[in-house]
Amino acid sequence: MAALAIAxxxxxxxxxxxxxxxxxxxxxxVGGAGWGLLRAHRLAVGRDRQWRAQEEARARELSMTxxxxxxxxxxxxxxxxxxxRDGCRDVVVSGxxxxxxxxxxxxxxxxxxxxxxxxxxxxxRSVSSQDMQKFVGTARLEHGADVALFVTTCRAFTKxxxxxxxxxxxVALHRDLxxxxxxxxxxxxxxxxxxxxxxxxxxxx
Numbered sequence: 528m529a530a531l532a533i534a535x536x537x538x539x540x541x542x543x544x545x546x547x548x549x550x551x552x553x554x555x556x557v558g559g560a561g562w563g564l565l566r567a568h569r570l571a572v573g574r575d576r577q578w579r580a581q582e583e584a585r586a587r588e589l590s591m592t593x594x595x596x597x598x599x600x601x602x603x604x605x606x607x608x609x610x611x612r613d614g615c616r617d618v619v620v621s622g623x624x625x626x627x628x629x630x631x632x633x634x635x636x637x638x639x640x641x642x643x644x645x646x647x648x649x650x651x652r653s654v655s656s657q658d659m660q661k662f663v664g665t666a667r668l669e670h671g672a673d674v675a676l677f678v679t680t681c682r683a684f685t686k687x688x689x690x691x692x693x694x695x696x697x698v699a700l701h702r703d704l705x706x707x708x709x710x711x712x713x714x715x716x717x718x719x720x721x722x723x724x725x726x727x728x729x730x731x732x
Contacts, residue, residue, distance in 0.1 A: 590706050590709045590710050591680070591702065591705070591706050591709065594680060594705070594709060595650075595680065597647070598647075599645075599647035602645060602647045602680070603620050603621075603630050603631060603645045604620055606630075606631055606643060606645050606678055607619075607620045607631045607633070607643075609708055609709070609714070610631065610633050610641065610643070610714065611633075613713050613714040613715065614635070614636040614714075615633040615634060615635055615636070615641060615714070616633060616634050616636070617633050617634050618631065618632070618633030619631070619632050619633065627665040627669050627670070628642070628644045628661055628662045628664075628665040628666060628669070628670070629642050629643070629644070629665070629666075629669070629670045630643055630644055630645040631643035631645060632670065635673075635674065635714075635715070639673035639674050640670075640671055640672055640673045640674070641672065641673070641674045641676060642666050642670045642671075642672035642674070642675050642676070643676045643677075643678055644662045644666070644675075644676070644677045644678070645678050645679075646658065646677070646678070646679040646680070646681070647679075647680055648679050648680055648681035649680075649681060650680065650681055650682050650702055651681070651682065652681040652682075653681060653682075653683045653684060653685050653688070654677070654679050654681060654683070654684040654685065654688050654699075654701075655685055655687075655688055656685055656687035656688045656691060658677075658688065659677065659684070659687075659688040659691045659692055659697065659699075660691065662675065662677055662697065663675075663691060663692075663695045663697060666697065674698065674718060675695075675696065675697045675698065676697075676698045676700060676718075677692065677697055677698065677699050677700065678700045678705060679700065679701060679702070679705070680702055680705065681701065681702055682701060682702045682703070683701055683702075684699050684701060698717070698718050698720070700717060700720075704717055704720060
């Protein structure tokens with residue numbers, strides 16, 4: 528009976544009811560279309576971000592092909608040149624064994640002393656905790672580093688090595704970050720990424 532009453536009332540007031548029904552239907556259609564467009568947009572943005580990330584990774588890796596061809600001695604000089612490019616001064620390459628972890632030494636533009644350990648490793652290798660321990664033991668005590676930077680061509684630091692780097696404020700620059708540096712990222716933007724590593728600012732000498 529209720530359904531019949533509603534039907535009778537609707538028929539008798541159709542002139543009033545149909546615009547409301549049309550409006551509701553339009554809202555449903557537009558809302559559904561809008562949701563579909565929003566979902567499609569989000570999927571497109573997600574795919575675009577994924578593509579950009581893949582292209583960025585490929586570009587970084589391509590930028591590393593020439594680095595991979597360098598000898599370890601040439602790689603040390605190359606890292607020194609990157610430091611100079613980014614405004615470091617008085618940059619010196621040790622170029623000898625027994626340097627106690629200071630392969631490259633210089634000063635950032637704000638006067639902080641930079642000490643760099645450089646390891647030319649195969650990409651599939653990892654920097655070990657022992658490697659990091661040696662650098663931790665000399666970077667500040669022996670060389671007075673304000674910023675201690677460990678640069679490697681391999682893809683990763685072991686969990687223990689990275690944990691030590693973070694605790695001891697060592698900037699750990701693995702292959703991907705090095706690739707970004709090679710491509711033009713400024714050293715100052717890379718310093719905060721692995722370990723705090725910022726050091727206290729000192730006025731230029």
